[in-house]
Amino acid sequence: MRPAYHYLDTGDLDGYGSLLHAGALGADLECPPVPGARHDITRIVADGDCAVAMGRLAPQQWEFVDVFTLSAEGMLRACRRYYGGPPRPALSGR
Numbered sequence: 001m002r003p004a005y006h007y008l009d010t011g012d013l014d015g016y017g018s019l020l021h022a023g024a025l026g027a028d029l030e031c032p033p034v035p036g037a038r039h040d041i042t043r044i045v046a047d048g049d050c051a052v053a054m055g056r057l058a059p060q061q062w063e064f065v066d067v068f069t070l071s072a073e074g075m076l077r078a079c080r081r082y083y084g085g086p087p088r089p090a091l092s093g094r
Contacts, residue, residue: 001041001044001046001051001053001068002041002044003015003019004016004019004031004076005039005041005053007019008031008033008039009037009038009039011033013033016033019075019076020075020076020077021071021073021075021076021077022075023071023077024075024076024077024078029076029078029079030079030080030081031066031068031079031080031081034057034060036059037057037058037059037060038057038058038059039055039056039057040055040056040057040058041053041054041055042054042055042056043055046070049069049070049071049072049077050067050068050069050070051067051068051070052065052066052067052068053065053066053068062083062084063083063084064081064082064083064084065081065082065084066079066080066081066082067079067080067081067082
C-alpha cells in the first residue's frame with residue numbers, strides 16, 4: 001500500500017502502474033493523484049482481498065479513506081476514495 005502512495009506523491013505514474021493488476025480498469029481506480037499533495041497515512045487495515053488506508057492529504061488537510069480490492073497476488077485491482085466532511089464542532093456541556 002505505501003509504495004502506491006509514494007508513487008502518487010512523486011508523480012511516478014509508471015511506478016504506480018507497476019502495482020496494478022492486469023485486469024484493473026481505470027474506472028475502478030478512484031484514488032487519483034492530487035497535484036501538490038502528500039498522503040500522510042495514519043492507518044492501514046487489511047483482511048483477505050480488501051485493504052483500507054486512512055489518512056490526510058497535506059497541505060490541503062483533507063481527510064480520506066481509500067478502500068482497495070487486491071488480486072490473489074496482492075496487486076491493486078480496484079480502489080475507491082472517500083473524503084471526510086467538514087470539521088465537526090466540539091461537543092460542550094456534556
